[in-house]
Amino acid sequence: MIVVGAGSTGSATAHDLALRGVRVTVIERGEVAFGTTGRNHCLLHSGGRYCVTDQESAIECIEENMILRKIMPDLLELNDGLFVAITEADLAFKERFLEGCAASHIPARDISLQHALAMEPFLNPKVLAAVQVPDGVFEPFRFCLAFLATARANGAVVRTYSEVTDLLCSGKNVTGVKIKDHRTGRNETLHADLIVNAAGPWAGEIAAKAGVSVPEIPTAGVMVALDCRLNNMVLNRLNKPSDGDIVVPQRATSVIGTTSWAVEDPDLITIPPEHVDRMISQGEQLMPAVKKVPMRAKMAVARPLIAKGGTDARDVSRTFECFDHERDGMNGFVTIAGGKTTTARAMAEKVADIVCRKLDIATACRTRDTLLVSYRLFFQQPDPRNGSSMTRGRDRSFQGSATNEHA
Amino acid sequence: MNMLKVPLQIFRYKPDQPPRYDTFTVEVPDTAHVIDAIDAAWAVHDQSLTFRRACHHSSCGSCAFRINGVEKLPCVTRVTDVWDGLTPLRLEPLRNFPIVSDLVVDVSDFFQRMSAADMTITCEAEAFLPFTVDSFAVAELEPKVVELPENFSRFNRFEQCIECGICMSACPTMAADERFLGPAGLAAIYQARNKTDDPKKVAHLLGLADGEHGVWRCHSAFECTEACPQAVDPAGKIMALRRELIARRFSKLFGK
Numbered sequence: 261m262i263v264v265g266a267g268s269t270g271s272a273t274a275h276d277l278a279l280r281g282v283r284v285t286v287i288e289r290g291e292v293a294f295g296t297t298g299r300n301h302c303l304l305h306s307g308g309r310y311c312v313t314d315q316e317s318a319i320e321c322i323e324e325n326m327i328l329r330k331i332m333p334d335l336l337e338l339n340d341g342l343f344v345a346i347t348e349a350d351l352a353f354k355e356r357f358l359e360g361c362a363a364s365h366i367p368a369r370d371i372s373l374q375h376a377l378a379m380e381p382f383l384n385p386k387v388l389a390a391v392q393v394p395d396g397v398f399e400p401f402r403f404c405l406a407f408l409a410t411a412r413a414n415g416a417v418v419r420t421y422s423e424v425t426d427l428l429c430s431g432k433n434v435t436g437v438k439i440k441d442h443r444t445g446r447n448e449t450l451h452a453d454l455i456v457n458a459a460g461p462w463a464g465e466i467a468a469k470a471g472v473s474v475p476e477i478p479t480a481g482v483m484v485a486l487d488c489r490l491n492n493m494v495l496n497r498l499n500k501p502s503d504g505d506i507v508v509p510q511r512a513t514s515v516i517g518t519t520s521w522a523v524e525d526p527d528l529i530t531i532p533p534e535h536v537d538r539m540i541s542q543g544e545q546l547m548p549a550v551k552k553v554p555m556r557a558k559m560a561v562a563r564p565l566i567a568k569g570g571t572d573a574r575d576v577s578r579t580f581e582c583f584d585h586e587r588d589g590m591n592g593f594v595t596i597a598g599g600k601t602t603t604a605r606a607m608a609e610k611v612a613d614i615v616c617r618k619l620d621i622a623t624a625c626r627t628r629d630t631l632l633v634s635y636r637l638f639f640q641q642p643d644p645r646n647g648s649s650m651t652r653g654r655d656r657s658f659q660g661s662a663t664n665e666h667a
Numbered sequence: 668m669n670m671l672k673v674p675l676q677i678f679r680y681k682p683d684q685p686p687r688y689d690t691f692t693v694e695v696p697d698t699a700h701v702i703d704a705i706d707a708a709w710a711v712h713d714q715s716l717t718f719r720r721a722c723h724h725s726s727c728g729s730c731a732f733r734i735n736g737v738e739k740l741p742c743v744t745r746v747t748d749v750w751d752g753l754t755p756l757r758l759e760p761l762r763n764f765p766i767v768s769d770l771v772v773d774v775s776d777f778f779q780r781m782s783a784a785d786m787t788i789t790c791e792a793e794a795f796l797p798f799t800v801d802s803f804a805v806a807e808l809e810p811k812v813v814e815l816p817e818n819f820s821r822f823n824r825f826e827q828c829i830e831c832g833i834c835m836s837a838c839p840t841m842a843a844d845e846r847f848l849g850p851a852g853l854a855a856i857y858q859a860r861n862k863t864d865d866p867k868k869v870a871h872l873l874g875l876a877d878g879e880h881g882v883w884r885c886h887s888a889f890e891c892t893e894a895c896p897q898a899v900d901p902a903g904k905i906m907a908l909r910r911e912l913i914a915r916r917f918s919k920l921f922g923k
Contacts, residue, residue, distance in 0.1 A: 291719040291729060291771070298721030298729075334787045339822045382808070399825060401727035402788070421717050421768065442715045443768040445681060485724035488808075489798040492822045511726050511825045512800045512897065527710045533668050533698070549808045557700065557743050559723035639778040 261615065262287060262437055262452040264424055264466055267297035268400065268601040270458035271407035272608035272627070278414035279630060280616060280623040285450065286408070286416065287439055289423035292638070293404045295526075296460040297601055299561035301483060301517045302510045303494060304328065304336060304396030305602040308343055308368065311360030312353075313500055317579045318364035320603045325394060327605060332398075332406055332632050337510065341395025341494030342376060345388040346545050350498045354389050357498055361393065368393050382490045382547040395494040397510050400601060405635035407604075412641045413633055422448075427455065427469040427593070434470050434585075434593040454615050457595040461526040461562040467595055472588040474595050478526045478562035481518030482535040484543070487556040490514045495546050504542025513556055516543035526562035535560075566598040580607045582614050594618075669697045673704055673746055676755035677716065680766050689713070690755055701741035701749065702730055705758065705770075718770040725896055728829030731836075732770045733759040738833040740896045761836035777832055780848050783875060784855035790862065792822035800827065800898040827897045828854060834891035834901050846880045850891035850901030853882055857904035860911075873915070876908045883909070 261277060263270045266288035277284040288294065307321030329336065345351040354370075361368035369392045376390035377383055383390075408418050421442040428436035428449065436451035459466045461478035489512050497505035508515045516539040523529055536558050543550040566581050580599030585591075596611040609625045616623065672694055680686040693707040702720055709716045719729040725743045732741065734749050735757050750756050764772035792798075834850035841847055848856070853876060860872045876882050885905050892902040 289714075290717075291721070293721040293727070293729075294719075298727065299723050302722075302726070334789060337789060337824050339824075397825075399722075399726060399788075401721040401729055421771070423714065440715075442717050443681065443771075444683075445715065483724075487799060489824075490808075492792070509824075511829070512798050512827065513724060513726070515724065530696070533696075552808055557724040558698075559742075634782065636778045636782045639773075639775045640782065 261285070261454050261456065262450060263456045263458055264437070265295070265458040265460060265462070266292045266404060266408065266418065266420065267295050267458065267460050268293075268404055268407075268604035269460065269596055269599065269607050270456075271404040271411070272604040273456055273458055273596065273611055274411040274416045274418070275407040275414075275632075276605075276608040276612040276625060276627050277615075278411040278416040279626050280612065280621060282616070282621065284411070284416045285452070286411070286418045287422050287424055287437060287450075288418070288420045289442070291420055292408060292418075293401045295462065296561050296563060297400045297404060299483070299559045300400050300601050301506070301508050301515060302397050302400060303506070303508050303602070304398050305600065306341060306393040306395045307364050307366045308341065308357070308361060308391075308393040308395065309496060309501055309506070311364045311366055312356050314579070315360065315364055318360065318366065320579060320606055321600075322364060322366045322394075324603045324606050325396065327628055328398075328602070329396075331605075331627070331630060332403070335398060335402055335406060335635065337397035338394075339396070339493045339509075341393050341496055342371075342380065342383075343391045343393065343496045343498040344376065344383065344546065345390075345498040346384055346386060348388070351388045353499050354391070357391060361391075366393055379493060380491055380495065382549045383495065384546060384548055389498060391498065392493075395496070397494065397508060398601070399510070402635040403601060403604075405638040406632040409635055409638035409641065410630070410632045412638065418643075424466060424469070427466070429470055429590070432589055433591045452592075453619055454592045454594065456611055456615060457593065458611075461564040463564060463595050463597050467585070467593075470585065470590050470593050472585045472590050472593070474583055474597055475567040476597050477565050477567050478523050479520055479565045480523045480526075480529050480560050480562045481520050482531055482539060482558065482560045483515050483517040484536055484539040484555055485513045485515045485557040485559075486550065487554040488512070488514070490547050490549055490553065497546065504539045505546075507543055507546055507550075514547075514550075516540070516550070523562050529560045529562065531558055531560045564597055564599075579603075580610070582611050584614060584618075586618075670694050671697050671699070671746065673750060674755035675704060675708055676757045677705070677708065677769070678759040679716075679769050681768055688757075695746060697747060699746050701734060701739070701744045701746055701756070701758075704746055704756070705741060716770075717768045726825075726829060728831030731761060731831040731833050733757075733761065733836070738836045738894045740831060740833070743896065761832050763835050763838065763841040764832060772832070774832060777835060777849070777851070778830070780852035781830055781855055783848070784852060784859050784872070786826065786828075786855040786859040787862070788826050789823050790826055790858070792824050798824075800896070826858060828858075828899045829897055831896065833894050833896060834899075837890040837894035839888050839890060840884050840886050844880060844884055847884050848875065848880050850895075850905065851899075853885075853908060854899050854901040854904040857908050860908075873908075873912060877912050882912070
């Protein structure tokens, strides 16, 4: 089988299939986590964010949160999260929030303001309520590396810097992919019994090569990373999801996010300066010190949200869906779309169940209890493409070599 | 927001072909970071250009390369901080690593060294708050630290080291000894050593540090500490390991 995309979904899918004994090859045009996953907010969702507006997503999140703690224990910052009320309107939301948490089985504790301020010295002192939930933080690059290192240990092949240029179609069947290996410049053809399209916001582009479509809206969001870590725990605004209502701490930074707008081309996103300003002003409401700290970085990336009627990007469900393109008249081709990194394992389980059923493979999913190997092994595992042609970059002067000009 | 037209002179290498430099002129906002400029070169001019990127905020460590000869994380380096407005910005892969393709280097040996130290990437929070890697004046923030309840468990966070390889590229000793554990490898040994009291583990880690490719190879140039984008201070950690090794030798000599 071939999996297109080495973001969180593709990586977890490769792991799931390899664990079931399926021969799987991952094709990725860039490095691991080159696209959406790399630039995500690093939030291991407790589900609190969605427990009122999108309970299906909330339940997925808390289930997966607990599973990831078991299978990648060394790859998570686990300090919980706080949902804090700053305004009366936020405070009025608290009851619904607590009910939503209970209905979604998210352990939530209404804690004293004194306790909240002791844990978070930069929290807005005007805070009116604080609810503690099991949010966490991951590191997206290593998240994917761990899944892929485990997949490789179980026989998967991972081809980075290889771009799908076309799908091989024979009548009503998709039978393989044409790829260009950007490391060698060579075009190659790979055959497969089935192709899983896990290309995130680029899934539509891949699906179009088989003449089918995916109801996905690439939706960009801006994040701002500060030059200093101001919070220990994830800080969320106690209200419906909106712009700039969450500050995720990670390593030595705090990242404020996000905005949300639909984009045409996920490769060409310009960060609107007013979005950056909005992140700072919204972040200040959670922690007034935000305005005193220099900005370390800003980034934007498109999320692959599934269209479900509504036109407002915030109303789109954050859950995921599998599209078996057999129903569009193309066999051997399945797209897994939507979702978020927290639920990548569940997405992988669902798509692997579907493709295994199609190919009469009876093995059950084992990813819930399988501890992942060290992410560091990913780069230590041999890449069959690496021959002896690599050169040592040390002390070489290429001053005299040819230079090409491109306008 | 003003737009800049930035010429990038990018090192190109593909296996079995002679290396060269390509120059692309990209248009980016004046607030852009170097990663945005190379993104533009890739998206607009040449999708065969290979480079690493993921987090865009100096957490993953994947994107490091040399900008005008100096090791940097392009995701947190502003174009206006490194470009003189005229000369093409020269982008080259890290030194002391085999080159895979263009700006992508082979990090397998490096990750093997990091694995040898067996440092977990999460640790207990060393300081409370705030927490920074720059010279940014934290004191101005005046955090009101309140006593935590007694039953409170400590916070945990990722290690400062993001395994970007910058220190390995900047280190002059790496060029003399290919198998030198290197600044990051030795700093990881130091961190791992401080996380354990298990005498067996400590002996193993100090044995690595004391070995042929360990701390005594270091020329104390401190280039690594200078280049590190995360204030890990590998050279300081190498010196600390040397002090512990010397102290242990003395106590052996005098039977303490």
